[in-house]
Amino acid sequence: MTGSSTLKQRLARGEVLAGAWCSIGNAACVEILANSGAAYVALDQQHGDIYPSTTPALVAAADGRAQVLIRVARNEPQLIEKALDQGADAVIAPLVESLDDAHLLRDSSRFPPHGRRSYGGRTRGVMRADGDPRTANDQVACIALIETMAGVESIEEICTRGGIDAVYIGLNDLALSLGLSPKMAVQEGPHARAVERIASACRDAGIAWGAHASPQTGVDELIARGAQLITVCNDIALIENGARHAASAAAAAAVSAAAAHNDSAPETRARVKRLADRDRAV
Template sequence: MRENRLRTLFAQQQLALSGWVSMGNALLAEVIAHSGYDAVTVDLQHGPFSIDAALPMLQAISSTPAVPLVRCSENSLGEINKLLDAGAYGVICPLINTAADAERFVRACHYSPRGGRSYGPARGFLYGGADYFTHANATLLTLAMIETREGYANAEAILQTPDLDGIFIGPSDLAIELGLAPDAYDDVRLNEAIDHLLALARKLGKYVGIFAGTMEMAQRMKGIGMDLVVPGTDIQQIKAEGARRVSALR
């Protein structure tokens, strides 16, 4: 089966960077994937598109060295199965609040005997290889999002879920849950919560990823040892670069 390069980078304790596609456009996904990212995440939670649009984006990403990831819209066996069958090599699942949520997520991502994923990965074979079924459980990444007070309080139990590879921190929603503005990325309370989650994951041998709303935050997350950092969405980066060019020419 094709290597999951993120696992290799994590094992080498090297930072992995993921692009983030929230617009339902395969060409845009391909361009981002050619920008040097280690992975590109197709976002079905906040992206205004469905699985039908995600498929060509995954195909476009798969034509590049970047690992195709998805953020599913919810903790749904049916949706997660379809996204994995379509060739996603890892799933970020939002709103994991309890160990039971995490277990349900892991089971959706794994074939029996570990899970309840149904067999039928038509495109998974094309991207992963003929031995996809044999190695899928050990190759595909499972990252549970911690972004609520409940999820934060239950983080240790969530991280102890067997075969869950790690967590992905949603800092904006977590900030809101802490009574802060969604972009309060420099607030001490948010950063203490992030440090706590990272320490828990390290203690339990799990990976940690995070969305960084600014480049300053991305650099800070790199500095504290995050495994995976997303330095902004496609929309944010296009807008920021457009504004920079306009400002320079004004």
């Protein structure tokens, strides 16, 4: 991000950052999200239609208006180093469950002597740091995705000895690991206790944590719990909800028009009413 602090620096200062999640893998979507005022745009290589071969165009679409965070498909050096070479300001590695997993993420994200990241020469990620590995080490954030109870059980040593910059909580997978349904929310009982244990470990270690906000667990609640990295929207939901809203409004208008003109085709009225009812049920 040109001319301003990096995501890593802002988190270290205690700022709360609201970001957007991108799964579609379309440059126009990334550009729109980056122009929205979001502090970061996350590119999802694990579950989205985003691949190392398509990532450079998406990073370029952000054009420095938002920090680019990449969730790599696996916690593997080659994938992490490629994401950073392509210009990621931060990487999220999935399924961090142990101190060894955290060290693998750290070492893949840092140049020697602080890690084992290979120097990529004139790649976007290196040249943005003026080719200086020390500058790159200071700028890039490595974020551990904690999404299982195995990760929760190791969270204290991951935070204090793992060398990571932040933790991101996978609320849905954490719920599944507890035998609960995924609801993209902090659920009462063992799920909420696991989230609080993660938040407490991050607080004690002086590092940030984050998660997805949702209608069930809003931004205010996450901030109250201590979150700093909060994803507030994603491209798929924005398009789907916008389309549903437009279709619902059109259906309602059609019903009103049919009633006003004594439309003699009841199947037409029934069809548009079903569209409106479906939208209200979502």
